[in-house]
Amino acid sequence: MLYHMYEATRMAIQPWRMGAQAVRNVATAPWSPLSYTPLGRQLSSATELFERVTRRYGKPEWGLDKTVIDGKDVAIEEETVIHRAYCNLVHFKREIKRNDPKLLVIAPVSGHYATLLRGTVETMLPDHDVYVTDWNDCRYVPMTADRFNLSDYIDYIIDFLHYLGPNTHVLAVCQPSVPALAAVAVMSGWGDICAPASMTLMGGPIDTRCNPTAVNTLAQEHSIEWFERNVITVVPPPYPGMGRRVYPGFIQLTNFISMNLDKHMLSLNELFDHLVEGDDEEADKKKAFYEEYLAVMDLPAEFYLQTVEEVFQKHSLPKGELMARWNPVKTEQITRTAILCVEGELDDISGVGQTRAALDITPNLPDSMKHYHLQKNVGHFGVFNGGRWRREIAPVVKGFIREHDHELGAKARKLHVIAS
The missing domain is CATH 3.40.50.1820 (Alpha/Beta hydrolase fold, catalytic domain)
Structure with a gap:
């Protein structure tokens, strides 16, 4: 049931994510007066942060297409x-x-x-x-x-x-x-x-x-029986592995975050500030980290x-x-x-x-x-x-x-x- 509850929660929050995206579109549109105000930047940053935190991330790409050997670029396959x-x-x-x-x-x-x-x-x-x-x-x-x-x-x-x-x-x-x-x-x-x-x-x-x-x-x-009762669940449909007993990635991610909750809250607050201030370089670093960190597997x-x-x-x-x-x-x-x-x-x-x-x-x-x-x-x-x-x-x-x-x-x- 644990996995089913997680999937149900993920589906239930989908309208909120769509609403946040709509607000962000309005707050950043060139034709919108709101996009030229501090309030617009704050709304845009807050909705982007909400969308990123609640998104399900798939497997990231390696993205290693070249390396440098003896000062020269060498292609990687x-x-x-x-x-x-x-x-x-x-x-x-x-x-x-x-x-x-x-x-x-x-x-x-x-x-x-x-x-x-x-x-x-x-x-x-x-x-x-x-x-x-x-x-x-x-x-x-x-x-x-x-x-x-x-x-x-x-x-x-x-x-x-x-x-x-x-x-x-x-x-x-x-x-x-x-x-x-x-x-x-x-x-x-x-x-x-x-x-x-x-x-x-x-x-x-x-x-x-x-x-x-x-x-x-x-x-x-x-x-070991406690772990089996409390953190092991079954993959629901429509995934190919439905019926398989797993330790879900979302539980492991929750454990990781809870161990350093204060640091993550501070980090997300810094990301919000970077987005509001238009500091794209620092914001991109934070985004890249969390795109990798929030991508989990069972x-x-x-x-x-x-x-x-x-x-x-x-x-x-x-x-x-x-x-x-x-x-x-x-x-x-x-x-x-x-x-x-x-x-x-x-x-x-x-x-x-x-x-x-x-x-x-x-x-x-x-x-x-x-x-x-x-x-x-x-x-x-x-x-x-x-x-x-x-x-x-x-x-x-x-x-x-x-x-x-x-x-x-x-x-x-x-x-x-x-x-x-």
Whole structure:
């Protein structure tokens, strides 16, 4: 019923949105005297803000049609190389031949689309051959498709790494840090030659017992049955996935906003002021952020519930108790994949220490293949987007990847010996 109520509310508010648009048309029309008055600008700004906040946003475009390499523009072609029911593997093919490291960017299945990592991908494109997990909205996945849980997530990562082949590098942002580490552990136990050369884990809940946040506390205070009763619902018609049990994106978005309600209210007030003052540049920045932030997708119920139970309640991965399908996940088997852990000092979703735990549960990995970076003065989203990501974090990640790239690393070591 929860999803049906949401859809009914969305339909009920539609006449108000149309009315707001009509008022805005009058307040901005060149023939209207109102458009030349302060009141007109305020009405126009208020109605535009209302329309934007109440709009349902679809999946954003990546919009990455070029990058800059050696000071020259290089065209980018977005191609889907693997199609799956729940996820496509997207390749950002650069129109240039370079021997750059292959990088698999694993986006989270946490309510937002993979395009939330647009800034991450854009920064890595000049120096890497980038592939991204582009997750599909479950409301559009038909009931005839197989179910999707945490083991399936791990299987997807392993399959993608097999497709990309040896000497691939992994960058997992937030929640996929757990399935990424699990996949590498399983592949290492197999002696799989396609186990990645390096793995960068950013703001992920490897061990949520370390410095728990409000998100971790919520998961601990309620049983898995409580989550199933209160946040799991069924997709209504006319969506292709009707009848499928999901954790709806609108619930996740509500949770995200409620965690930082004061900041969002202030931000929207600033957007209103920019619109009234005609400060288009600043207003466009705010609009772009919220067009991405308010675009959400539904998650498979079985994946969400299993993640809550295994990651946030049982802490199965750091305890060595996690199972991926029939494979025990033993992180001590990781011996050849270098690991970089990146955390934000102000992260209120994955607290400081939760990602770094990956270095503690891989005792057989040499210290020379472990690295930790704590970024000062950034929160969760600042770890992988924004100015500090580009200026301070990305150079660390890029340097780590090149240091542990088997081909480039061998060349660098050879040149070092010759120079010596």
